[in-house]
Amino acid sequence: MQSADLSIAVLSVLYLVGIVGILLPIHPDFILLTPLNLLVSVGLVLWYHGEWQRKTVLYLLIAYLAGFGAELFGVQTGLLFGDYAYGRVLGPKIWGTPLMIGVNWLMLGYCAGILSNTLLGQRSFWLRGTLAALMMVGLDVMIEPVAMAYGFWSWEGDVVPLQNYLGWLAVAWPLEVLFAYWHPARRNKVAVALFCLQIIFFAALLIF
DSSP states (O other), X not given: OOHHHHHHHHHHHHHHHHHHHHHTTSOTTGGGGHHHHHHHHHHHHHHTOOSOOHXXXXXXXXXXXXXXXXXXXXXXXXXXXXXXXXXXXXXXXXTTEETHHHHHHHHHXXXXXXXXXXXXXXXXXXXXXXXXXXXXXXXXXXHHHHHXXXXXXXXXXXXXXXXXXXXXXXXXXXHHHXXXXXXXXXXXXXXXXXXXXHXXXXXXXXXX
C-alpha cells in the first residue's frame, strides 16, 4: 500500500471511530478529542503537499489568521456571522474564540482548494476559487446542526441565520481564489479524501 493510501486509511479509521465514539457515546468527554483529530488531519494532509514553496506557507498563515480573525470578530460583534458563542469542544479560547478554529479554516480551505483543482483542472483561478468557496459553505450547512447538537457552539435562539452562510462565503471566497491563483496545478489525494470524510462524518452525525 502506498504511503498516501495508508494515510487515507488511517484518516478513514479515525473518522469512523469519531462517528461511533460520539454516537454511542463511548465516553461523555470523547468529543473533547476533536482538537487532536483536527491536528492529526492537518498534519497528514500537509505531509503530502509535495514541493513546498514560500507562497504555500504564506497561504496557510493567511488562512489561519483570516479564519481566526473572522471568528474572533464574529463572536465579539455578531456582525459577520450572527450572534453565537463557542462551547468547550474546540479547546482553549482567546476572547471567546477557540485557537483551533483557525486550524479548521486552514484545513477546510486547503482541502476545498485541492478538490476544486481536481474537479476543474486548468480552468481559471476565479472559477476554481469560487467552486471551492461554495463547497466550503455547502459543508458548513451540514456542520451547523451537528455543531449545535454536540456543543461545538450555540446560536441565539437556536437558529442559524442566513447571515452565517453569507459570512462564510465572504471569508472563504478570497481565501480560495488566492489558493487557486497560487496553486493552479496542485494535487493531493489525501486532501480530497479528507474533505470527503468531513462530509461523511457530519452527514452521519446529522442523520443518526
